[in-house]
Amino acid sequence: MSSKLLQVLTLAMAALLAACSPIKVLNALTPSTTFSKTSAIAYGDDPRQTLDIYRPVPAVSNAPVVVFFYGGSWNSGSKDDYGFVGEALASRGIVVVIADYRLYPQVRYPAFLQDGAKAVAWTHQHVAEYGADPAQMYVMGHSSGAYNASMLALDPRWLREVGLSPALFKGWIGLAGPYDFLPIENRDVRPVFFFPNSPADSQPINHVSAAAPPSLLIASTDDTLVNPTRNTGGLANKLRAAGVPVEEFYFNRTNHATLVASIAKPLRWLAPVLDRVTGFIQATDSSRLTWALTLIMVSR
Known part of the structure; x- marks a missing residue:
């Protein structure tokens, strides 16, 4: 795409979004036309504990499944x-589960993780009914x-609270995630994690082990909300060191917000x-193998 056309498209999109x-x-x-949707399926008793399922059209048998937060x-x-x-993912032959979960001030850490575990457990138990293979499960956010x-x-x-293990995941995918953020600077986030007494075990980087599933970490170089070097880079390095x-x-x-927005068809040029x-997903599904080497690719 030429720089002039890119500039025009950016200005047009900015005007539309404004x-x-x-x-x-x-x-x-x-x-x-690329998906069929089943909405508001309860995975718990709270009104926030519901999920939507997107299935590819035409249907795909034994499709991989992504649980997205x-x-x-x-x-x-x-x-x-x-x-x-x-x-977007359904158009690529993937069954997608998008789950709501309880939020602050209704709950604090770790209740939303318990909700996530329940959503994963529901998916593992029921997703075969929607054309997916529970042995090909990914978690993404x-x-x-x-x-x-x-x-x-x-x-x-x-x-473990729902009788499962992270070993059920073929892999996990993080977009612009905060994985190492103590002490908390964001004032909106502080009460969620009991600032200033935020527990160290709330940090993903403190739970890395050789048992972790294969990982895909994506970030924006211009992310001013979640530092990509400390969070994405730091977690990648620690995972790599653990093998x-x-x-x-x-x-x-892209920036923090447009990174996920670039999944949408109108913004995929970003x-x-x-x-x-x-x-x-295709690589980890088709091989059924644990990669022996780490692949690091930096796109500029």
């Missing part, structure tokens, strides 16, 4: 806003949702995030 909700714009421009600093967000994620995904993948406490297979990508046309995610 006029109305960015999420609504992305979802309005998202195709509706959105961000919002653990105090905002809705699964209804992330239809563009469901569509963006921002605070990437934190949730990382804790479910790295810290066995939460899945865990890691793919690591950085993109410079960064090949969708290609990286689907490539990671």
Whole structure:
């Protein structure tokens, strides 16, 4: 894409997003023919403990499944806003589960991780009914949702509560996640983790072991909300030192928010995030092997 065309598209998109909700714009421009959706399935008793399922059209048998958690600093967000994620992955032959979870001030750490574990357990038990293979399960998230995904993948406490183990994951995927953020600087996040007495065991980087599933970590070089060097880079280094297979990508046309937005069809020119995610899933699914070497790829 020429720099002039890129500039025009950026200005046009900026004007469109300024006029109305960015999420609504992305979802309005998202195709509706590539998936079928089952909405508001309860995985618990609380109104926030529900999930949506996106299935590929045409249907795919024994498809891989991704459980996706959105961000919002653990105090905002809705699964209804992330239809563009469901569509994107479903269009690549993946069954997608997008789960709501309880937020602050209703709950604090670690209740949202317990919700995530329940959503994963429900998916593991029922997803075959929706054409997916529970043996090909991935957990994925963006921002605070990437934190949730990382804790479910790295810290066995939460899945143990529902009779499962992180070993059930073929891999996990984090987009712009906070994995090492003590002491907490974000004032909106402080009460979620009992600042200033935030527990050290709340940090994903403190739960790395050789048993961790293969990892795909993606961040933006221009992320001013979650430091990519400390969080994505630091976690990748620690996983690598433990012998865990890691793919690591950085993109410079995106920021913290547009990294996940680039999954949507209208913004895929920003960064090949969708290609990286689907490539990671295809590689770990097709090989059925644990990679012997770490692959580090930095995109500029």
